[in-house]
Amino acid sequence: xxxxxxxxxxxxxxxxxxxxxxxxxxxxxxxxxxxxxxxxxxxxxxxxxxxxxxxxxxxxxxxxxxxxxxxxxxxxxxxxxxxxxxxxxxxxxxxxxxxxxxxxxxxxxxxxxxxxxxxxxxxxxxxxxxxxxxxxxxxxxxxxxxxxxxxxxxxxxxxxxxxxxxxxxxxxxxxxxxxxxxxxxxxxxxxxxxxxxxxxxxxxxxxxxxxxxxxxxxxxxxxxxxxxxxxxxxxxxxxxxxxxxxxxxxxxxxxxxxxxxxxxxxxxxxxxxxxxxxxxxxxxxxxxxxxxxxxxxxxxxxxxxxxxxxxxxxxxxxxxxxxxxxxxxxxxxxxxxxxxxx
Numbered sequence: 450x451x452x453x454x455x456x457x458x459x460x461x462x463x464x465x466x467x468x469x470x471x472x473x474x475x476x477x478x479x480x481x482x483x484x485x486x487x488x489x490x491x492x493x494x495x496x497x498x499x500x501x502x503x504x505x506x507x508x509x510x511x512x513x514x515x516x517x518x519x520x521x522x523x524x525x526x527x528x529x530x531x532x533x534x535x536x537x538x539x540x541x542x543x544x545x546x547x548x549x550x551x552x553x554x555x556x557x558x559x560x561x562x563x564x565x566x567x568x569x570x571x572x573x574x575x576x577x578x579x580x581x582x583x584x585x586x587x588x589x590x591x592x593x594x595x596x597x598x599x600x601x602x603x604x605x606x607x608x609x610x611x612x613x614x615x616x617x618x619x620x621x622x623x624x625x626x627x628x629x630x631x632x633x634x635x636x637x638x639x640x641x642x643x644x645x646x647x648x649x650x651x652x653x654x655x656x657x658x659x660x661x662x663x664x665x666x667x668x669x670x671x672x673x674x675x676x677x678x679x680x681x682x683x684x685x686x687x688x689x690x691x692x693x694x695x696x697x698x699x700x701x702x703x704x705x706x707x708x709x710x711x712x713x714x715x716x717x718x719x720x721x722x723x724x725x726x727x728x729x730x731x732x733x734x735x736x737x738x739x740x741x742x743x744x745x746x747x748x749x750x751x752x753x754x755x756x757x758x759x760x761x762x763x764x765x766x767x768x769x770x771x772x773x774x775x776x777x778x779x780x781x782x783x784x785x786x787x788x789x790x791x
Contacts, residue, residue: 450464450503450504450505450591450592451503451504452501452502452503453501453502453504454500454501454502455491455494455495455499455500455501455502456491458486458491458494458502458504459486459487459488459490459491460485460486461485461486461502461504462483462484462485462486462504462505463480463481463482463483463484463485463486463502463503463504463505464482464503464504464505464513464591464592465482465503465513465514465537465538465591466478466480466481466482466536466537466538467479467480467494467497467499468497468537469497470497478536478537479493479494479497480493480494482505482513482515486502503591510594510595510596511592511593511594511595512588512592512593512594512595512598513591513592514538514587514588514590514591514592514593515535515538517538517566517587517588517593517598518535518538518539518540518586518587518588519535519540520598520601520602521540521560521566521568521586521587521588521598521601522540522542522586523602524556524560524568524601524602524605524609524610525542525568525584525586525605525609525610525611526542526609526611527551527608527609527610527611527612527613528609528612528613529544529545529546529548529612529613529614529615530542530543530544530545530583530611530612530613531543531545538587538588538591539585539586539587540585540586540587541582541583541584541585541586542582542583542584542585542586542611543580543581543582543583544577544578544579544580544581544582544583544613545579545613546579546613546615547576547577547578547579547615547616548576548577548613548614548615548616548758549574549575549576549577549613549614549616549754549755549757549758549760550570550571550572550573550574550575550576550577550583550611550612550613551573551574551611551612551613551614551760552570552572552573552574552610552611553606553608553609553610553611554573556604556605556606556608556610557570557610559604559605560601560604560605560610563597563600563601563604564589565588565589565590565593565597566586566587566588566589566593566597566598566601567586567587567588567589568584568585568586568610569584569585569586570583570584570585570611571583571584572785572791574751574754574755574760574766574790575754575785575790576616576754576785577613583611583613584610584611614758614759614760615758616650616651616754616757616758617651617680617757617758617759618651618652618653618680619650619651619652619653619680619681619757620652620653620654620655620678620679620680620681621647621652621653621654621655621679621680621681621682621683622654622655622656622657622658622670622671622674622675622677622679622681622682622683623640623643623654623656623657623658623682623683623685624657624658624660624667624670624671624674624682624683624684624685625639625640625657625658625659625685625686626659626660626661626662626667626684626685626686626687626695626696626699638742638743639685639686639737639739639741639742640657640685642741642742643683643685643737643741646749646750646753647753650753650754650757651757652681652757655674655677655678655679656674658670658673658674662687662695663695664695664698664699664702665699665702667684667687667695667696667699667700668699668700668702668703671684671699671700671703671725671734672703675725675727675732679732680732681732681733681735681756682725682732682733682734682735683735683737684696684699684700684721684734684735684736684737685737685741685742686737686739686742687736688719688720688721688736688737688738688739696721696736697710697721697736700721700723700734700736701723703723703725703734704725705723705724705725705726705734706723706724706725706726707721707722707723708722708723708724708762708763708764708767709721709722709764709767710736712748712767712770712774713767713768713770713771713774714747714748714751714770714774714775714776714790715774715775715776716738716740716741716744716746716747716748716776717738717740717741717744717747717748717749717751718738718748719736719738719739720735720736720737720738720748720749720752721735721736722735722736722752722762722767723735723736733756735749735752735756737749744776744778745776745778745782745784746776746782746784746789747776748770748774750784750785750790751770751789751790770790773788773789773790773791774789774790775789776789777789
């Protein structure tokens with residue numbers, strides 16, 4: 450680049466966008482990078498405070514900010530998204546479909562740790578909708594050495610940093626435990642909540658059973674739903690350590706692989722996540738604590754999107770919920786645009 454007086458810039462090529470801001474009216478690009486300055490442009494450039502301009506002098510090994518942003522875009526963009534055009538050195542990634550946003554956090558930190566470049570995103574492991582902004586990329590200076598961008602490609606790895614996993618259609622069985630429900634002593638208020646949370650995903654409810662506190666019957670009901678083609682079984686209630694709460698033991702008796710019994714989340718500490726595997730098919734069996742019935746947001750809201758995207762949950766990921774796992778029960782709930790689960 451070479452700096453020259455604006456009055457002397459006629460015929461030269463701008464090496465960066467010129468932004469115009471009019472208070473309470475607009476902010477936009479007055480002249481794009483690559484524009485050839487004309488005599489008529491000079492008053493407009495001076496009006497936005499540009500008494501000097503940088504004009505482009507291409508040199509080997511030096512990249513323009515738009516070229517740097519494009520390289521970062523290539524490192525970042527995975528399935529289920531598309532980029533915007535480079536504008537003022539920035540490229541954004543936009544979701545092409547509803548799904549679960551996955552982020553390779555180590556790679557993201559590695560690239561951002563190099564300096565002179567940045568990739569900013571929303572939180573991973575949360576749902577996004579088609580059209581949502583996922584991330585933005587840019588380099589910090591107007592130009593950057595190619596070798597620095599080569600290093601970014603190297604530390605970014607062979608896989609994209611971001612991807613949007615689609616949600617999959619699932620048949621769901623609901624096993625509502627508790628003798629008080631089976632005997633009709635209290636109204637089942639748990640199942641309507643589950644219906645509400647499931648209906649935002651592609652699901653079909655196969656049915657509901659009420660085996661009471663009969664541990665053997667709970668196990669049989671779970672296995673019966675799986676035999677009927679269930680892709681997910683939700684067990685509501687009976688998850689505490691009280692002697693009459695038989696759900697955890699019943700889930701274990703199915704032969705499922707228990708990932709966790711307990712989670713560092715409030716509400717939702719008594720969560721159980723398990724996976725039943727047979728004939729090449731894996732069916733999550735989830736034991737839901739009673740808080741799901743009455744609390745606005747719980748641990749169920751954190752794991753359900755991942756289950757619907759067939760995204761395997763790891764024990765260390767459950768443990769990591771401890772930071773951010775405390776719901777503050779705000780008077781006006783803004784979840785997921787808050788710190789819960791992050």
